[in-house]
Amino acid sequence: MLLTDTEIKAAGVITYQNSESFGSTSYNLLPDAIIDSEGEVYKGDGYTIKPQEIVWVTSKEIVSLPHDITAHATIKTSLCNKGLLALNIGIIDPGWNGPLATAIINFSKSNYYLSPTKSFLRLSFYRHSNSEIFKPITKKRYEYQEDKRKDAIEIFGSTFLDVKSIAKDVKKELFGSFAPRAAFYVTMLGFGLAGFALFASLAAYFLPGNGAAYQANFTSLQQRIDRLDEQTRELSTGTKTSIQTQVYEIKGIEDRLNEIEAQLAGLGK
Numbered sequence: 701m702l703l704t705d706t707e708i709k710a711a712g713v714i715t716y717q718n719s720e721s722f723g724s725t726s727y728n729l730l731p732d733a734i735i736d737s738e739g740e741v742y743k744g745d746g747y748t749i750k751p752q753e754i755v756w757v758t759s760k761e762i763v764s765l766p767h768d769i770t771a772h773a774t775i776k777t778s779l780c781n782k783g784l785l786a787l788n789i790g791i792i793d794p795g796w797n798g799p800l801a802t803a804i805i806n807f808s809k810s811n812y813y814l815s816p817t818k819s820f821l822r823l824s825f826y827r828h829s830n831s832e833i834f835k836p837i838t839k840k841r842y843e844y845q846e847d848k849r850k851d852a853i854e855i856f857g858s859t860f861l862d863v864k865s866i867a868k869d870v871k872k873e874l875f876g877s878f879a880p881r882a883a884f885y886v887t888m889l890g891f892g893l894a895g896f897a898l899f900a901s902l903a904a905y906f907l908p909g910n911g912a913a914y915q916a917n918f919t920s921l922q923q924r925i926d927r928l929d930e931q932t933r934e935l936s937t938g939t940k941t942s943i944q945t946q947v948y949e950i951k952g953i954e955d956r957l958n959e960i961e962a963q964l965a966g967l968g969k
């Protein structure tokens with residue numbers, strides 16, 4: 701059975717209650733501590749929640765439920781309409797004795813000022829028969845607040861998407877791991893170039909047109925050409941020599957003929 705405002709008051713389930721916080725069948729919780737992602741606690745003056753920011757908000761009221769009452773917590777519609785969302789709303793079990801809290805995210809694109817007089821959670825109370833299981837849990841305000849402060853520091857980033865961490869990861873992915881990889885590739889490129897240079901040098905000796913084997917062939921070819929050249933020269937020299945000899949011989953014959961002619965002419969006188 702859903703309890704009315706009168707029944708909620710009569711059940712005595714809310715300590716530090718504010719008369720203006722009652723609805724017809726609900727009670728609206730007011731903020732006590734607002735805790736940011738650094739674990740800073742804001743009280744009294746309220747807190748401005750930035751877009752995408754996550755804060756923990758603990759309740760001013762202490763809620764104590766007997767065996768036969770269970771409460772349901774939901775985010776206030778007015779906050780929801782402003783783009784604020786609560787993470788852990790849920791059920792408050794019979795036997796709970798302590799404040800309540802929720803993580804609130806500002807999904808809007810504007811700052812939202814959460815005033816200490818602005819309720820953040822709405823509670824509905826249901827009376828039922830006694831359950832078999834009953835686990836009384838008592839949480840003192842300070843102890844509870846410290847638990848939430850720990851959660852704020854350890855579990856959530858400062859924003860819903862933890863933009864800082866994401867940006868850090870993306871940066872790391874793009875540049876952090878790229879630098880060693882780039883260094884590796886540059887080193888490998890260096891090795892590649894050095895290898896190519898070595899190959900090119902060796903190719904000068906071993907590859908067709910440049911290789912040592914071909915160099916040897918070339919040398920032998922050059923030697924043969926030189927020999928042929930020499931032989932040609934010898935031949936040419938030899939030819940010249942034989943022509944010269946013939947010229948001398950002809951000259952000798954001519955001289956001899958002239959002598960005979962002269963002798964004949966002498967005989968004729």
Ligand SMILES: Nc1ccn([C@H]2C[C@H](O)[C@@H](COP(=O)(O)OP(=O)(O)OP(=O)(O)O)O2)c(=O)n1
Pocket residue numbers: 773788789790791792793796799800801802
């Ligand atoms: N916004 C809320 C909702 C509930 N509770 C309290 C009252 C609940 O009785 C208790 C346990 O709630 P759940 O069972 O939903 O949460 P857990 O899973 O943390 O409980 P447990 O650790 O007991 O299993 O937490 C709270 O402090 N703040």
